[in-house]
Amino acid sequence: MDLNLPSFSFRIKEQNGKKLIFDNFRRRWVILTPEEWVRQNFASYLTEIKHYPASLVALERSLRINQHDFRADIVLFSRSGKPSVIVECKAPDVKISQQVFDQIARYNLELRVSYLIVTNGLNHYCCQFDKTQLTYSFLQEIPDFLQMEQ
Numbered sequence: 001m002d003l004n005l006p007s008f009s010f011r012i013k014e015q016n017g018k019k020l021i022f023d024n025f026r027r028r029w030v031i032l033t034p035e036e037w038v039r040q041n042f043a044s045y046l047t048e049i050k051h052y053p054a055s056l057v058a059l060e061r062s063l064r065i066n067q068h069d070f071r072a073d074i075v076l077f078s079r080s081g082k083p084s085v086i087v088e089c090k091a092p093d094v095k096i097s098q099q100v101f102d103q104i105a106r107y108n109l110e111l112r113v114s115y116l117i118v119t120n121g122l123n124h125y126c127c128q129f130d131k132t133q134l135t136y137s138f139l140q141e142i143p144d145f146l147q148m149e150q
Contacts, residue, residue, distance in 0.1 A: 001037060001092060003121035008044040025059045034091035038121035039073050042089055050144040052076055063110050072107050074117075076148070083111045084148055090120040101125075105136075115148060 011022035012032060019032040021040055030036055043059060046052040061075040074087035088104040090096065096118055104116050108129065116136070117126045126143070127136040 001034065001121075003038065003041050003092065004123070005041050005045050005121065006049060008041060008048065010040060023059065025054065025057055034093065035073075035089055038091065038119060039089040041121060042087060042119050042124075043074055046074070046076065046087075050142060052145045052148075063107055070107060072104075072111075075111070075113075078149060083113050085115040085117060086111060086113050087117040087119065090118075092121045094120050096120055096123050096125060115143070117142060 013020050013022075013029070015029075020029040021032040021036060022028075023030050023040065025043060039059060043057055047054045047057060056077040056079070058075045058077070059073065061072045063070045063072055072086050073089040074085075075083050076085035076087070078084040086104055086107050088100060088107075090100060094100075100118050101116075104118055108116060112129075112131065114129055114131070115126060116129065117124065119125070124142060126139045126141070128139055129136055
């Protein structure tokens with residue numbers, strides 16, 4: 001499926017009637033769902049276009065919030081090892097709604113990152129969190145690694 005992202009190459013195979021994609025970040029084969037396609041492409045976009053070091057990218061990161069377990073699609077870390085960005089990926093046919101933003105904002109209660117990104121592979125939204133004012137402001141463009149590190 002075509003996404004609103006540059007084209008990247010991936011290793012894809014079929015096994016037991018299911019398509020799998022090799023996840024270079026988790027170093028294993030995973031089932032290729034529409035959401036996984038967005039996750040893999042967006043993670044590649046962050047590393048190859050936005051220059052985020054692959055060693056600072058975690059996919060499907062487990063979180064515990066109020067005794068509930070959640071998984072953030074992508075968490076980007078700063079050089080100091082602290083989470084700095086949460087990315088929520090949805091399948092291309094899922095509309096980006098207030099509910100999606102509420103979901104990622106809940107994750108941020110735990111992580112307290114500076115940037116939140118929501119994407120369905122077609123539409124991408126990035127907002128910056130002001131930790132003193134406790135407000136979010138939408139950005140025109142997704143910052144690259146060096147901008148996020150400032």
